[in-house]
Amino acid sequence: MREAGTAPMILTECTACADERAAGAAFCEVCGRELGEGELAVTLPASPGAAPGDAADADATTELPASTSTAASDSAAGSGAAVERSAKDWMDCPHCQAERAVGADGYCEECGMLAGRPRDHLEADGGAVAAAVSDRGRRHHRNEDAMWLAVGAAAADVVVCDGVSASFDPDAASDIAARTAGELLAAAQHPVTGDGNGEVTTDLSAVADELAAAETTVVADPDKTTVVTDPDETTVVTDPDKTTVVSADPDRTAVLPETGSGSGDETVELTTAAADDDETPDGPAPAESGSGAPGVPRNGLIEEPTPAIAIAGVVAAAIAGAAAAVASLAHTGDPRRATSNPACTIVAAAVRGPHVGFGWVGDSRAYWLTAEGPAEQLTEDDSWARHVIAMGVDPKVAMNDPKAHAITAWLGADFGPVTPRVGAFTVTEPGWLVLCSDGLWNYLPDPAAFADVVRAALNASSGTSPLLTAARALVTYANEAGGADNITVALVPVRPADE
Amino acid sequence: MSYTAEAFQNEYLALGASEVNAIVTVTSTGAAGGRRTSGATEIIIVDASGSMQAEGRIGAARQAAKAAVECIDDGVHFAIIAGVSTAQQLYPDPGQLAVASPQTRADASRAIDRLQPGGGTAMGAWLLLAAQLFALRPGDIAHAILLTDGDNGERYGYLESVLETITGKFTCDCRGVGTNWKVAELRKIATALLGTVDIVAKPLDLTAAFEQMMTAAMGKTSADVQLKVWTPVNSTVRFVKQVEPQVVDLTGKRVADGARAGRYPLGAWGQESRDYHICVDVTPGSSGDEMLAARVSVVEGDTVHAQSLVRAVWTDDTALSTRINRQVAHYTGQAELAEVIQAGLAAREAGDDRTATLKFGRAAQIAHDSGNAATEELLAKVVEIEDAATGTVRMRRKVSAEDEMALDTRSTKTVRVGRAQ
Numbered sequence: 027m028r029e030a031g032t033a034p035m036i037l038t039e040c041t042a043c044a045d046e047r048a049a050g051a052a053f054c055e056v057c058g059r060e061l062g063e064g065e066l067a068v069t070l071p072a073s074p075g076a077a078p079g080d081a082a083d084a085d086a087t088t089e090l091p092a093s094t095s096t097a098a099s100d101s102a103a104g105s106g107a108a109v110e111r112s113a114k115d116w117m118d119c120p121h122c123q124a125e126r127a128v129g130a131d132g133y134c135e136e137c138g139m140l141a142g143r144p145r146d147h148l149e150a151d152g153g154a155v156a157a158a159v160s161d162r163g164r165r166h167h168r169n170e171d172a173m174w175l176a177v178g179a180a181a182a183d184v185v186v187c188d189g190v191s192a193s194f195d196p197d198a199a200s201d202i203a204a205r206t207a208g209e210l211l212a213a214a215q216h217p218v219t220g221d222g223n224g225e226v227t228t229d230l231s232a233v234a235d236e237l238a239a240a241e242t243t244v245v246a247d248p249d250k251t252t253v254v255t256d257p258d259e260t261t262v263v264t265d266p267d268k269t270t271v272v273s274a275d276p277d278r279t280a281v282l283p284e285t286g287s288g289s290g291d292e293t294v295e296l297t298t299a300a301a302d303d304d305e306t307p308d309g310p311a312p313a314e315s316g317s318g319a320p321g322v323p324r325n326g327l328i329e330e331p332t333p334a335i336a337i338a339g340v341v342a343a344a345i346a347g348a349a350a351a352v353a354s355l356a357h358t359g360d361p362r363r364a365t366s367n368p369a370c371t372i373v374a375a376a377v378r379g380p381h382v383g384f385g386w387v388g389d390s391r392a393y394w395l396t397a398e399g400p401a402e403q404l405t406e407d408d409s410w411a412r413h414v415i416a417m418g419v420d421p422k423v424a425m426n427d428p429k430a431h432a433i434t435a436w437l438g439a440d441f442g443p444v445t446p447r448v449g450a451f452t453v454t455e456p457g458w459l460v461l462c463s464d465g466l467w468n469y470l471p472d473p474a475a476f477a478d479v480v481r482a483a484l485n486a487s488s489g490t491s492p493l494l495t496a497a498r499a500l501v502t503y504a505n506e507a508g509g510a511d512n513i514t515v516a517l518v519p520v521r522p523a524d525e
Numbered sequence: 526m527s528y529t530a531e532a533f534q535n536e537y538l539a540l541g542a543s544e545v546n547a548i549v550t551v552t553s554t555g556a557a558g559g560r561r562t563s564g565a566t567e568i569i570i571v572d573a574s575g576s577m578q579a580e581g582r583i584g585a586a587r588q589a590a591k592a593a594v595e596c597i598d599d600g601v602h603f604a605i606i607a608g609v610s611t612a613q614q615l616y617p618d619p620g621q622l623a624v625a626s627p628q629t630r631a632d633a634s635r636a637i638d639r640l641q642p643g644g645g646t647a648m649g650a651w652l653l654l655a656a657q658l659f660a661l662r663p664g665d666i667a668h669a670i671l672l673t674d675g676d677n678g679e680r681y682g683y684l685e686s687v688l689e690t691i692t693g694k695f696t697c698d699c700r701g702v703g704t705n706w707k708v709a710e711l712r713k714i715a716t717a718l719l720g721t722v723d724i725v726a727k728p729l730d731l732t733a734a735f736e737q738m739m740t741a742a743m744g745k746t747s748a749d750v751q752l753k754v755w756t757p758v759n760s761t762v763r764f765v766k767q768v769e770p771q772v773v774d775l776t777g778k779r780v781a782d783g784a785r786a787g788r789y790p791l792g793a794w795g796q797e798s799r800d801y802h803i804c805v806d807v808t809p810g811s812s813g814d815e816m817l818a819a820r821v822s823v824v825e826g827d828t829v830h831a832q833s834l835v836r837a838v839w840t841d842d843t844a845l846s847t848r849i850n851r852q853v854a855h856y857t858g859q860a861e862l863a864e865v866i867q868a869g870l871a872a873r874e875a876g877d878d879r880t881a882t883l884k885f886g887r888a889a890q891i892a893h894d895s896g897n898a899a900t901e902e903l904l905a906k907v908v909e910i911e912d913a914a915t916g917t918v919r920m921r922r923k924v925s926a927e928d929e930m931a932l933d934t935r936s937t938k939t940v941r942v943g944r945a946q
């Protein structure tokens with residue numbers, strides 16, 4: 027959660043209110059729904075804590091296991107508990123300890139306090155491939171972060187979004203952004219072929235289709251989707267109608283610019299619009315590279331750059347699709363969305379064997395971390411602080427400024443078309459890709475400290491799901507440091523091709 | 526009839542804040558024309574005191590009552606009471622109700638023609654007789670129209686004690702003809718009986734006023750709709766006010782319903798929409814806490830028609846907690862508008878022009894800012910508005926009693942957010 031960088035984002039409801047009540051008693055004409063629908067029509071099939079309007083929250087995270095990983099497991103812990111609670115009609119209040127006092131709407135009938143929502147704590151376990159955890163933190167009343175994790179054999183799609191708290195319904199924005207980007211990533215046929223990495227899963231869409239055809243629940247409403255399934259079953263949220271196969275024609279994908287010798291520390295940038303020819307349902311998304319695009323990790327030696335860059339093109343298209351989905355929220359649901367439209371940040375990455383493509387808008391980050399040394403921040407925040415630091419202001423002064431966290435780019439109707447910044451690299455030594463919202467990195471601004479804490483969490487983890495345990499430990503770290511914001515962290519180990 | 530209830534609020538509160546405000550809009554929609562779910566009874570009470578002879582009032586009252594009778598739907602029970610020093614039933618025979626039909630309406634018209642002025646004004650007795658007649662048909666939509674032209678002549682306190690016994694039994698719209706009646710007195714009746722009060726300065730306008738009231742009454746399809754407000758432990762409802770179409774404080778009408786809830790009567794409903802301002806004091810939570818401050822339901826007996834949640838979320842983010850909700854701000858202003866007008870009129874009557882000028886100035890400012898053009902217009906007849914934006918007004922030397930009373934009776938009339946902008 028953060029403030030937006032420009033005035034339009036902090037408007038309170040006003041300008042559209044004349045419209046809002048223009049029809050008098052029948053002002054539903056403006057918002058396009060029956061009066062009170064937001065309060066009444068929401069059914070809460072299995073999520074006692076979900077508030078009206080948050081119906082789509084429960085399944086922000088979806089696990090897509092490949093044949094190698096067992097379907098579900100601990101990942102159900104977060105939502106599983108919620109489902110269990112709903113089995114009883116009434117549960118005890120965690121605030122005033124009144125017995126069986128919390129009803130179907132999640133509020134205590136005695137003290138009125140909200141008992142909790144499923145989205146307050148979400149976990150996704152991709153076994154040895156990846157894990158992600160999202161948590162409400164300790165100071166915010168709801169989790170406005172959202173995440174997506176889909177894993178295959180040595181392949182993972184991961185998305186982390188953070189709602190802009192100054193906007194209206196930011197939790198809806200992050201939810202739809204994470205899901206849309208995740209679905210687009212899963213649906214894309216990554217143009218990685220013939221590079222000798224036979225074991226790389228390049229087409230996750232087939233997996234998704236198989237799963238969809240099998241026992242999973244598929245809900246195809248892009249606006250408000252509530253999918254509640256037995257947590258022990260695999261859940262795939264996807265929209266078959268909107269699935270588009272991205273062009274796999276290698277001639278039309280991005281090419282690496284001539285950068286000289288190709289030595290280990292070479293900075294690779296996308297100079298062509300990798301995704302120009304990628305058809306997304308919501309229009310083409312130019313993957314712009316830009317001078318601001320960060321370099322690849324120092325440790326990521328480039329051998330065959332094309333696969334990674336092609337993946338980055340897919341990521342760019344996915345982010346553009348997410349941007350369009352978030353923008354569409356401004357014209358649905360509560361009329362207040364029109365004046366302060368839902369907005370969020372996004373960082374997304376797709377890992378295919380040793381190849382990593384990533385992209386972002388806003389200040390959610392991706393890091394690359396190896397066995398030693400400081401973490402490499404792959405992304406560059408779209409934030410006020412980042413801009414003034416670039417202009418020469420002392421970083422400490424900049425980060426202590428109240429505006430430090432104001433973001434200068436976001437997904438939302440008021441931001442217009444988004445040109446996500448992307449990056450790509452192919453690893454030559456094993457390491458971890460870490461995606462997180464500022465709820466974590468705020469407490470670890472120093473790359474060395476960040477690396478130490480993440481490595482400590484990874485080293486201390488054992489058991490059946492060490493990655494999940496490590497992700498949980500990082501969330502706990504942020505909560506113990508204050509938990510001032512929602513926290514989301516995703517861990518994806520990446521290995522070189524020859525290992 | 527189906528109802529909806531929608532809450533408008535800024536749920537974000539600063540740390541330590543305990544006051545939760547919300548506007549709940551209740552809207553009912555039914556099949557076209559709306560079918561009554563129960564029977565209906567109408568009683569027309571016409572003042573027939575001696576003073577009604579003046580200015581052709583009794584003639585106009587006869588015309589108006591006849592017009593109102595013509596508006597009564599077939600099958601509706603009705604009666605007409607002639608108000609003098611005692612209450613006399615004019616039609617049908619004493620202790621009975623007629624069933625509306627072309628025949629009974631014609632009979633009633635002839636009975637009304639016999640209405641002759643003479644005697645005093647005894648509103649308590651009139652209302653008591655009406656209550657007795659309504660009691661013949663429990664469960665009906667019970668509505669009365671009271672027309673008077675003067676002060677109540679009953680002993681002090683009698684009217685109040687009658688109102689106490691009959692409150693909730695029926696709704697009553699009150700109209701004062703001429704300028705010799707007391708606004709406060711009729712307002713007391715209308716407030717206790719969930720009705721409206723207005724001035725009909727010219728007897729000629731009575732017919733239109735009666736027709737309008739009766740048509741509105743015929744549009745009611747549900748007899749006794751209530752607002753049920755649940756609040757958590759250690760919290761209190763500071764007030765529940767209807768704020769649109771007019772300000773009516775319902776706080777004192779609370780009837781406890783279990784340990785945590787109370788019911789507030791809303792009277793009869795047709796196809797309409799009304800706004801309610803609910804203010805609850807709760808125990809402050811800590812940052813990030815979310816509380817259900819009130820669960821507001823529209824109920825009829827044991828049936829819950831609609832429900833809306835009023836929430837409180839404590840945050841240390843002042844950008845969120847300082848947001849002003851337009852609906853709450855608007856109706857807080859409209860309630861203040863009614864208060865300052867009434868305070869201004871009281872000060873003016875007491876000869877305190879200084880206070881009156883201040884109050885009217887503030888009233889002009891609110892009326893202007895909120896787009897309440899009707900009230901601004903009425904205000905302009907009592908004071909000269911020099912600059913509405915700054916609330917600069919000057920007292921008029923000569924103000925007609927009619928304009929003053931119109932401003933008083935209509936001071937509670939509100940406008941909806943954005944409607945006049």
